[in-house]
Amino acid sequence: MITEIAPAPERVAAEPARPHHRRRAWDEVPRWQIYLPLSVYLLFTLIPFYWILLFALRPAGSTSLVPWPMTFDHFQKVWTERSFGTYFANSVYVGIATLLLTTVVALAGGYALARFDFRLKRGFMLALLCSQFVPGALLLVPLFQIFAELKMINSLGSVIIAETVFQLPLSMILISGFIRNVPYSLEEAAWVDGCGRLTAFRIVVLPLLRPGLIAVGSFAFVHAWNHFLFALMFLSDQGKQTIPVGLNTLMSADSVDLGALAAGGIVAAVPVVVVFAFIQKWLITGFSAGAVKG
Amino acid sequence: MAQAAAVAKPPAPPRRRRASATPRRLPYLLIAPAALLMLGFIAYPVISVFYYSLQNYNPTKPWRNGYAGFDNFVHAFTEDPQFWQTLTFSAKWVVVEVGLQLLFGLALALIVNQTFVGRGLGRALVFSPWAVSGVLTSAIWVLLYNSQTGITRYLADLGIGSYGTSWLSDTSTVFPAAVVADLWRGVPFFAILILADLQSVSKDLYEAAEVDGASRLKQFWHITLPHLKDAIVLSTLLRMVWEFNNVDLLYTLTGGGPAGETTTLPLYIANTSVDAHNFGYASALTTVAFAILLFCSIVYLRLSKFGGETK
Numbered sequence: 001m002i003t004e005i006a007p008a009p010e011r012v013a014a015e016p017a018r019p020h021h022r023r024r025a026w027d028e029v030p031r032w033q034i035y036l037p038l039s040v041y042l043l044f045t046l047i048p049f050y051w052i053l054l055f056a057l058r059p060a061g062s063t064s065l066v067p068w069p070m071t072f073d074h075f076q077k078v079w080t081e082r083s084f085g086t087y088f089a090n091s092v093y094v095g096i097a098t099l100l101l102t103t104v105v106a107l108a109g110g111y112a113l114a115r116f117d118f119r120l121k122r123g124f125m126l127a128l129l130c131s132q133f134v135p136g137a138l139l140l141v142p143l144f145q146i147f148a149e150l151k152m153i154n155s156l157g158s159v160i161i162a163e164t165v166f167q168l169p170l171s172m173i174l175i176s177g178f179i180r181n182v183p184y185s186l187e188e189a190a191w192v193d194g195c196g197r198l199t200a201f202r203i204v205v206l207p208l209l210r211p212g213l214i215a216v217g218s219f220a221f222v223h224a225w226n227h228f229l230f231a232l233m234f235l236s237d238q239g240k241q242t243i244p245v246g247l248n249t250l251m252s253a254d255s256v257d258l259g260a261l262a263a264g265g266i267v268a269a270v271p272v273v274v275v276f277a278f279i280q281k282w283l284i285t286g287f288s289a290g291a292v293k294g
Numbered sequence: 295m296a297q298a299a300a301v302a303k304p305p306a307p308p309r310r311r312r313a314s315a316t317p318r319r320l321p322y323l324l325i326a327p328a329a330l331l332m333l334g335f336i337a338y339p340v341i342s343v344f345y346y347s348l349q350n351y352n353p354t355k356p357w358r359n360g361y362a363g364f365d366n367f368v369h370a371f372t373e374d375p376q377f378w379q380t381l382t383f384s385a386k387w388v389v390v391e392v393g394l395q396l397l398f399g400l401a402l403a404l405i406v407n408q409t410f411v412g413r414g415l416g417r418a419l420v421f422s423p424w425a426v427s428g429v430l431t432s433a434i435w436v437l438l439y440n441s442q443t444g445i446t447r448y449l450a451d452l453g454i455g456s457y458g459t460s461w462l463s464d465t466s467t468v469f470p471a472a473v474v475a476d477l478w479r480g481v482p483f484f485a486i487l488i489l490a491d492l493q494s495v496s497k498d499l500y501e502a503a504e505v506d507g508a509s510r511l512k513q514f515w516h517i518t519l520p521h522l523k524d525a526i527v528l529s530t531l532l533r534m535v536w537e538f539n540n541v542d543l544l545y546t547l548t549g550g551g552p553a554g555e556t557t558t559l560p561l562y563i564a565n566t567s568v569d570a571h572n573f574g575y576a577s578a579l580t581t582v583a584f585a586i587l588l589f590c591s592i593v594y595l596r597l598s599k600f601g602g603e604t605k
Contacts, residue, residue, distance in 0.1 A: 029510070034410050038420070041402060045420055048434045048478060051445075055437050063443055105327045112324035116317070124325060131336055132532075133587045135539030137560050138580045141567045142339035142346075165335040168328055197320075226427030228542050233568070244429040248546050251436055258437055265433040272425050 055262030074263035078250075082260060084267050086239055087246040090156060091225055092271070094242060097160045098224035102167045103217045107209075109168075110175030111201070115184065128169040136166050140233050147234055158234040159242070163224040171216045178212035179205065218279045222272050243268045340584075347581040351574035359574075366578030377579065379554070380562040387544075387558055388537045391476055396530055398477065399484025400522075404514075406485070407492045417489075424482035428542025435475035435547060436462070462548055465555050472556055476543055484529060491525040492518070527597055535590055538583075559583055 056074055057067035078084045113121065136143075143162060144153070152158040182205050190200035228244035235241050241249075247268060250261045350362045370377045406417045423431070438445050441460035450457045461471040495518060503513045541560050544550060550557035550565070557565075560583065567576035 029408055031410065034405055034408050037401070038405055038416055041398075041405075042416070042419055044478065045423060048438060049422075051438050052434050055443075063447070065448070105331065108324040109328035112321035116321035118318075118321040120322075124329065127332065131332060133535055133590065134336055134340060135535075135560065135583075135587075137539055137541045138563060138583055139336070139339040139343065140564060141573055141576060142342040143335065145342070146335065146339065161331070161335060165331050168331060172328060222425060226430070228427070228429045228546070244427060244542075247429050247433050251433060251546055252549070256436065256440070258440060258443065261433055262437055265430050265437075268430050268433075269426065272427075276425055 052262045052265050055258050056266050058259075060257075060259045074259035075267070077257075078260045078263040078267065082246065082250065082264065083238065084243065084246055084264055087241055087243045088267060090240060091242040091244075094156055094159050094163065094231070095221045095225045095271075097156075098163045098167065099217045099221040101160065101164045102171050102220040103213055105164070106168055106171035106175050106216065107213070109172045111179055113172065113176035114179035115187075125173075128173055131166075131169045136162065137229055140229065143230075144233055153234055154237045154240055156235070156240060159230045160224075162230040162234070163227060164220075167220045167223055171220060174216055175209070175212060178209050182208050214279055218275050222275060225268075225271060343577045343580045343584075346574050346577035349574045349577075351577070352570075352572050354571045362574060366575050367582070369575065370578055370582065376554070376557075376562060377559075380557050380559045383556065384538060384558040384560075387473075387556075388534050390473055391480060391537050392530055392533050394473070394477055395480040395484050395533065396526065398481045400488055400526075402481060402485040403488035403492060404518075407489055421482045421486055423479045424486065426479055428479070428540065429546050431475060431479045432543055432546035435471075435478075439471055463552050465552055468548055468552060468555055472544060472548055475547060476537075479543075480533070480537075483533065487525060487529045488522060491522055495521045524597075531590060531593065531597070535587060538587070 054065070054067050057070050057072075058064055059069065059071045059073070079088075112118070113125065147153050147158040147162075150158075152161075186204045187197075187200045190204045191197070195203065226244065228248065231242040231245045232248065235245070243264075247261070247264050250257065250264055347366055348362060348364070350358050350360055350365070352358065402420060406413060406420060410416075426434075439461050441447075441458050441463075444460075446455055446459040446461070447457060449455050450459070461467040499517045500513055503517060508516070538558070539560055541558065541564060544556055544558060544561060545564075548556045550561045559579065563576050563579045563583065566572050566579065
């Protein structure tokens with residue numbers, strides 16, 4: 001059932017070409033019934049993307065509907081004057097640290113859940129599932145107090161921990177699913193060959209987990225990159241803030257600089273797009289591996 | 295994955311090795327980091343919320359701090375119109391959003407599940423807003439909705455509506471405007487999940503139905519929909535919880551305004567605690583929100599038959 005939660009976008013793309021016993025041509029859905037609604041929906045999807053590009057690339061005050069003459073002034077402004085350069089570095093730091101911490105901790109826990117039966121296992125699984133329903137947004141105040149106690153307010157560490165904690169449950173459930181897909185006998189064979197459990201895991205299991213780990217890690221990164229509330233609450237120092245907080249600052253200004261906002265938005269989107277483009281082929285295998293269990 | 299827990303093998307068999315000499319403690323060591331993090335940063339905060347819900351606690355008015363019993367709850371339910379207003383708005387927001395997302399997501403999934411030229415690209419484009427963050431979604435729609443150079447200006451050029459219209463600051467248009475912005479990002483979520491589930495419908499069923507002369511609508515009603523039922527129920531519940539909790543979009547797009555028109559319960563809680571420093575009362579409201587979510591969780595766990603699958 002967990003697979004229902006798993007964002008499994010491209011799994012379907014991996015399906016083999018449906019061969020011969022497809023429906024006969026005369027019974028196929030009329031083409032216009034596909035292309036017409038699809039085009040309408042595509043307009044709805046793509047106009048907003050075009051709109052932000054338009055604003056980012058056309059000069060301030062222009063009302064042209066094509067970004068011409070093209071200017072990169074907005075990007076320069078947002079990067080230096082509005083400190084998006086700093087925000088970008090902070091976001092990258094938070095994203096990568098969250099990715100590493102989430103993956104390592106979830107890998108350990110996921111292995112335990114996949115390979116052992118232990119007394120607290122069911123309780124632990126239940127806690128993992130229930131934690132899906134605990135919203136970070138409602139825990140802001142106690143979390144703030146905890147981080148204040150730990151003297152971590154205004155340090156990126158607080159955001160990294162908070163993002164990791166709320167990423168962990170799902171990551172762990174997914175990873176344990178991936179590990180279950182690796183036959184236990186492979187590990188046992190490695191033990192027989194004289195490997196310790198850790199070595200066997202490293203040599204036999206870890207390489208097979210790579211697609212799944214990349215999928216889980218990239219989601220942790222993207223989530224930490226996109227998430228806003230923790231950074232807003234725990235980081236008051238301007239030099240410590242992240243990209244979403246910077247965007248919010250641009251939006252809540254008295255007179256919004258639309259060009260800068262659009263450029264900032266694109267700066268925020270680029271890493272996500274790059275990550276997805278780069279990992280797409282891993283996502284297909286990664287999530288289909290996790291989803292097989294259905 | 296539901297049945298997968300049953301596959302878990304017992305601990306290392308007798309021919310164990312040095313490294314696996316402590317299999318009894320090993321799983322606990324392995325889950326310890328995760329368990330500690332979750333205890334410290336989820337369980338403890340939850341408990342402290344329960345504790346403070348029974349307290350008057352406001353750092354700016356320390357002389358009033360102390361045990362309050364159920365005063366906070368009584369206040370919420372009997373004396374605070376804003377609580378009811380935000381709760382009602384939350385319900386309306388969740389039902390409208392999830393309903394429309396499901397409807398459009400289902401339609402979209404059925405369309406891109408067909409075989410047609412350009413399907414791969416079509417899917418990629420249609421699903422793309424899914425990875426966009428709430429804040430970025432807000433930024434995009436602020437650009438679209440702004441009164442000077444937004445979409446209304448160009449509509450006015452065409453003679454539709456009037457110049458200077460700002461959908462986000464008008465109480466009569468802010469709700470649909472926010473709904474559309476969130477739909478833009480939310481529909482792909484359902485479309486992706488439903489499309490994934492559509493892949494496992496047996497082709498034979500359709501063929502048999504066709505032999506029997508069932509129309510496409512009948513096939514959808516009697517084959518596709520029953521097959522999708524579980525996926526739809528679960529993703530709808532998850533999305534409801536998510537939409538209830540999510541404050542990114544409304545916080546940045548409307549700020550809960552105009553005039554508190556789009557303040558959800560979680561936004562109200564955030565304002566109560568962050569701006570008004572009324573931690574005790576905010577905690578009580580959080581507890582109420584938890585109770586609502588707990589109800590959803592129980593329904594969710596029931597429906598997903600959790601606990602039925604292990605052994």
